[in-house]
Amino acid sequence: MLLLQSEIASILLNGLQQGAIYALLGIGLTIILGTMEFLNLAHGALYLVGAYTGLIVFQETTLSNGFLYSQGITTIGFGGGFIAALILVPLVGFVVGLLMERYVAEPFYDRPETDQLLVTFGLALIVQEIVRNVIGGNTFQSIAPSTMFGVNVSQPISLPLVGLFPSWRLFIIAIAFVVIGLTYLAIERTDFGLVVQAGTRDSEMVRLLGIKINRSYSLVFALGAALAAFAGLIGASIQTISPQIGTERALLPAFLTIVVGGAGSVRGAIAGGLVLGVIISAMTQTYSQWAQIVLYLFVALMLIVKPEGLFGSMEVGE
Amino acid sequence: MSREDRVAGDEPVTDGGTVADESTGTGSGGSALARLRDREDFVVIASAAALVVFPFLLIDVLGAIGDVIGTSIGGYAGLPSLVLIYGIIVIGFNLLLGYTGLLSFGHAAFFGSAAYSAALFSQVVPSPILMIVAGTVVATLLAWPIGFVSIRRSGVYFAVLTLTFGQALYFWALGPGSWLTNGDNGFSGIEAHGLFVGALPLDAQLIPVFDSYTVMYAFASIVMLIAIWVGNRIINSPYGLIFEALGENEERVEFVGLNVFRYKLMAFVISAVFAGVGGAMFTIHEQYIHPTTALYWIQSGDFVIMTVLGGTGSLVGPVFGALVFEYVANVVSGVSLPVIGSIGSLWRFVLGAVFVFIVWVFPRGIYGAFADLGARITGGGGDGEEPAAADGGEAE
Numbered sequence: 001m002l003l004l005q006s007e008i009a010s011i012l013l014n015g016l017q018q019g020a021i022y023a024l025l026g027i028g029l030t031i032i033l034g035t036m037e038f039l040n041l042a043h044g045a046l047y048l049v050g051a052y053t054g055l056i057v058f059q060e061t062t063l064s065n066g067f068l069y070s071q072g073i074t075t076i077g078f079g080g081g082f083i084a085a086l087i088l089v090p091l092v093g094f095v096v097g098l099l100m101e102r103y104v105a106e107p108f109y110d111r112p113e114t115d116q117l118l119v120t121f122g123l124a125l126i127v128q129e130i131v132r133n134v135i136g137g138n139t140f141q142s143i144a145p146s147t148m149f150g151v152n153v154s155q156p157i158s159l160p161l162v163g164l165f166p167s168w169r170l171f172i173i174a175i176a177f178v179v180i181g182l183t184y185l186a187i188e189r190t191d192f193g194l195v196v197q198a199g200t201r202d203s204e205m206v207r208l209l210g211i212k213i214n215r216s217y218s219l220v221f222a223l224g225a226a227l228a229a230f231a232g233l234i235g236a237s238i239q240t241i242s243p244q245i246g247t248e249r250a251l252l253p254a255f256l257t258i259v260v261g262g263a264g265s266v267r268g269a270i271a272g273g274l275v276l277g278v279i280i281s282a283m284t285q286t287y288s289q290w291a292q293i294v295l296y297l298f299v300a301l302m303l304i305v306k307p308e309g310l311f312g313s314m315e316v317g318e
Numbered sequence: 319m320s321r322e323d324r325v326a327g328d329e330p331v332t333d334g335g336t337v338a339d340e341s342t343g344t345g346s347g348g349s350a351l352a353r354l355r356d357r358e359d360f361v362v363i364a365s366a367a368a369l370v371v372f373p374f375l376l377i378d379v380l381g382a383i384g385d386v387i388g389t390s391i392g393g394y395a396g397l398p399s400l401v402l403i404y405g406i407i408v409i410g411f412n413l414l415l416g417y418t419g420l421l422s423f424g425h426a427a428f429f430g431s432a433a434y435s436a437a438l439f440s441q442v443v444p445s446p447i448l449m450i451v452a453g454t455v456v457a458t459l460l461a462w463p464i465g466f467v468s469i470r471r472s473g474v475y476f477a478v479l480t481l482t483f484g485q486a487l488y489f490w491a492l493g494p495g496s497w498l499t500n501g502d503n504g505f506s507g508i509e510a511h512g513l514f515v516g517a518l519p520l521d522a523q524l525i526p527v528f529d530s531y532t533v534m535y536a537f538a539s540i541v542m543l544i545a546i547w548v549g550n551r552i553i554n555s556p557y558g559l560i561f562e563a564l565g566e567n568e569e570r571v572e573f574v575g576l577n578v579f580r581y582k583l584m585a586f587v588i589s590a591v592f593a594g595v596g597g598a599m600f601t602i603h604e605q606y607i608h609p610t611t612a613l614y615w616i617q618s619g620d621f622v623i624m625t626v627l628g629g630t631g632s633l634v635g636p637v638f639g640a641l642v643f644e645y646v647a648n649v650v651s652g653v654s655l656p657v658i659g660s661i662g663s664l665w666r667f668v669l670g671a672v673f674v675f676i677v678w679v680f681p682r683g684i685y686g687a688f689a690d691l692g693a694r695i696t697g698g699g700g701d702g703e704e705p706a707a708a709d710g711g712e713a714e
Binding site: 121129247256263289304307 | 421474478479616619673
């Protein structure tokens with residue numbers, strides 16, 4: 001009985017960690033889809049940018065052939081390399097998002113949604129190939145630091161029920177949920193969030209009320225991009241990094257997440273991400289061969305039975 | 319399939335004109351050229367002529383030019399057949415995307431299931447025609463339930479649903495289904511006997527001097543002609559007109575009293591039949607099949623790229639897309655340019671950039687751009703003569 005309990009506990013914990021990444025991706029995709037009715041197939045590319053930016057920042061600040069080392073600084077302590085990445089990566093994502101909104105998304109707001117899908121699909125292809133040709137197609141090891149704020153995070157720690165669990169992953173879960181919580185508050189509790197929320201319901205009406213929604217559009221896009229890049233950094237700290245991860249580990253899961261949660265809903269993206277995270281962690285722990293299949297079939301079933309998702313409205317994305 | 323008997327039975331010359339004339343959507347210009355272009359026998363004969371010179375142009379002429387300028391820009395012997403195989407698939411895919419306006423990201427499922435079925439069938443009877451029949455039947459049977467479920471949702475959800483089914487099949491083939499599909503190892507060395515019970519080996523040459531005119535190419539050409547003929551017949555029939563109407567405004571079709579669901583499902587299944595034929599032929603041609611080349615969603619994305627590159631909303635436009643795609647993938651990737659150096663693995667980048675450019679500037683694709691250009695030169699005022707279903711859809 002205790003064995004079963006500990007198994008469930010570890011499934012939930014792993015699911016929480018995977019679900020956090022899905023939720024981060026899903027929130028970004030869903031607010032862009034909801035507010036602008038713009039479908040961004042390049043969302044995975046932002047994850048990719050985040051992962052590789054994180055990799056570069058981490059390498060340059062910690063390795064003996066990195067930039068800081070060449071300046072004579074051999075140690076910055078407190079897991080500084082990763083902390084730097086935690087700040088820089090979302091910033092890079094934010095800027096890339098702003099540029100994407102201006103130069104890729106905006107010209108396509110009035111075009112049919114298939115054109116939006118196609119151009120962002122092409123963009124994703126381009127970003128992936130740039131990464132492959134500039135940085136290389138080889139696989140990099142994950143970039144988890146050994147210390148964080150002076151705390152050793154490389155050792156597993158013993159948790160009640162779960163048993164030994166990598167403490168780095170606990171840290172990841174904590175920080176991801178802090179970011180998710182802040183995003184949630186920003187959208188639920190601030191004026192900016194109010195505009196975004198209203199925009200997901202009826203952007204035409206918001207414009208009629210005299211609110212400059214175009215500026216909000218840029219911010220929403222950039223916020224979504226920053227979240228995707230941040231998800232990429234987190235993903236890069238626990239899994240290997242290669243040019244394919246943008247589509248395989250980010251784009252498809254992000255879509256599944258908002259399908260389950262309901263397009264346009266932040267709450268839905270969080271819930272959807274957690275549901276999918278728990279499903280995949282449960283399947284991986286029991287019948288790992290079937291994990292991906294069950295994931296996709298679950299989403300198909302969801303689309304058939306409850307097409308509006310857990311918290312979505314039918315109108316968005318249809 | 320019954321399609322082949324039909325070709326054998328009546329030459330497409332018979333009643334082409336009348337059917338085409340009823341269609342008001344295409345070529346209502348009234349000029350003699352436009353009327354000629356609408357004639358079914360003209361379409362088939364022109365395509366046949368193009369198919370005869372195609373390998374010569376692609377391999378011998380481009381090869382000769384390449385010899386002069388010092389880089390090899392000609393294709394290799396197998397490339398023309400490969401282009402035709404993808405061409406067959408995207409003719410069907412365009413019926414769905416270009417005419418009915420449904421963007422499927424899961425057609426690799428039909429391509430791949432047919433490819434695997436053909437591979438498995440070849441171990442029993444290695445006849446190429448029967449392999450195609452087997453593959454197509456499996457793809458069609460698979461398309462029915464997937465279409466039945468996916469069609470219920472539109473827009474993004476349709477794309478995601480087709481994608482999820484395709485991906486589920488991909489992971490099944492990699493993991494739990496590996497007893498049947500050989501998993502990550504794939505099948506290699508798939509042998510198809512020649513045509514006419516092995517009398518004509520597929521790699522035999524038809525014309526001694528030109529090594530690109532193989533039996534395989536002739537075989538692919540015949541299937542391609544059938545595909546063009548069937549495609550032309552569909553889009554010029556009242557039935558195909560409903561596909562086009564669906565792409566433009568679904569609600570209006572519904573208000574007319576037609577069963578939208580049924581027509582969309584048929585469009586989906588028909589496009590899957592084309593993908594199935596192509597998938598089986600791919601197995602025969604490549605003699606190798608693997609989940610990543612056959613079932614992975616990037617393969618579906620490639621169909622989308624080819625179709626849009628070539629041009630939705632015209633019958634043979636997507637075939638040009640298939641040509642450009644395969645040419646870039648197989649020939650340009652080996653080219654070494656003066657400044658940049660070897661293109662090599664950059665080919666997907668080149669393709670992605672071209673793709674984005676085309677979507678941005680020429681929503682009707684390469685073929686549409688050339689058609690517009692031609693119309694402007696001849697002064698026919700061809701603007702909007704053939705509205706692309708993909709962007710005529712939402713006139714909000």
